[in-house]
Amino acid sequence: MAVAFRDYYETLGVPRDAGNEDIRKAYRKLAREHHPDVNKDPEADDRFKEISEAYEVLRDPDKRKRYDQLGANWKAGQDVSAAPGWEEVFRRGRQRGGGAGGGSGGTGASGFGDGVRVEFGGGDFDGADFSEFFGDLFGGGGLGGGGRSSIFDSFGGGRRRSAEQEAVLELSLEEAAAGGRKRLSIDDRDFEVDIPPGVRDGQRLRVRGGGGSGNGEAADDLILQIRLRRHPRLRVKGDDLYVDLPIAPWEGALGAKVPVQTLTGSAQVTVPPGSSSGRRLRLRGEGLPKAGSGKGDLYAVISIKVPKKLTRKERDLFEKLRDASKFDPRAAG
Numbered sequence: 001m002a003v004a005f006r007d008y009y010e011t012l013g014v015p016r017d018a019g020n021e022d023i024r025k026a027y028r029k030l031a032r033e034h035h036p037d038v039n040k041d042p043e044a045d046d047r048f049k050e051i052s053e054a055y056e057v058l059r060d061p062d063k064r065k066r067y068d069q070l071g072a073n074w075k076a077g078q079d080v081s082a083a084p085g086w087e088e089v090f091r092r093g094r095q096r097g098g099g100a101g102g103g104s105g106g107t108g109a110s111g112f113g114d115g116v117r118v119e120f121g122g123g124d125f126d127g128a129d130f131s132e133f134f135g136d137l138f139g140g141g142g143l144g145g146g147g148r149s150s151i152f153d154s155f156g157g158g159r160r161r162s163a164e165q166e167a168v169l170e171l172s173l174e175e176a177a178a179g180g181r182k183r184l185s186i187d188d189r190d191f192e193v194d195i196p197p198g199v200r201d202g203q204r205l206r207v208r209g210g211g212g213s214g215n216g217e218a219a220d221d222l223i224l225q226i227r228l229r230r231h232p233r234l235r236v237k238g239d240d241l242y243v244d245l246p247i248a249p250w251e252g253a254l255g256a257k258v259p260v261q262t263l264t265g266s267a268q269v270t271v272p273p274g275s276s277s278g279r280r281l282r283l284r285g286e287g288l289p290k291a292g293s294g295k296g297d298l299y300a301v302i303s304i305k306v307p308k309k310l311t312r313k314e315r316d317l318f319e320k321l322r323d324a325s326k327f328d329p330r331a332a333g
Helices: 008-012 020-034 044-058 061-073 086-098 128-138 173-178 249-254 312-324
Strands: 109-111 116-119 164-171 180-186 189-195 204-212 220-228 235-237 240-247 256-261 266-271 280-283 298-304
Touching (some): 020 044, 044 061, 164 173, 164 180, 189 204, 240 256, 240 266, 249 256, 266 280
Parallel strands (some): 164 220
Antiparallel strands (some): 116 164, 180 189, 204 220, 235 240, 256 266, 280 298
16 A cells, blocks of 8 residues: 655654754654554554654655655655565564564674774664664664664665674875775774765765675675765864964064965965954865865964063064054954
């Protein structure tokens, strides 16, 4: 039986601007309440399908964007619940969710080379996390068989979508900007992955078959979530980098040429006369690689510094400047 269209936000009871975590929490609550193995209402099956269909769309940024734009026609009029394999997938999810098969469906972590942490069971209901959900629902039964199967197999009919194993890959800003091949190891297996130049914090990279055995089926994929280490000097904003540029009061007043640290070394920048703290000086092309081509910019943010202790001569000169100058920094304009 196909599930008739219903507004997905209404189905989950969330506003249209709901965040991913709110959508996830709403799904978990409703799925526990309406799962047919818990709720004996004759309409529980259909209700659970509606909830699962709504979550499957709203949790995916691309699908959600199309749905927000096209509504009921987001998938060119197709009803996902009528797609090949839906009924079988749903039935298998019920059977495996309610069973007391082997495997706790829990989560864990293990070392994964320098800067890498492996986490089983990611941030959505693929693989082990869905197993954890059913474990919560049915008292720890899990999905059985190791806790990596997902009821959200491909709707195209036949081929099981591979499970996913997640890892956090920590990179320095320099490594992220340069990209290249990085050698990793997990469970006594070594392999190399290509890191695209300019990867961003939070970006996810899929390594096909990198997660190891798929229990005789498709090999697990490895999802690498990029985490950038805090840089001691540079700050990231989109494609651009920002760095503080300390200068002396006379350099700001008179202008100067001063060195500034870049991602790959240093460069000379001209401080125009009359520069105050907060002024940004742009160095074109010294930022991060862009997704298409080219690079962002580096902005040196001026910060005027004064000596903590003045020599007698310095104090004398500052006092003479104070007495001679008509400048009022607090005056409007």
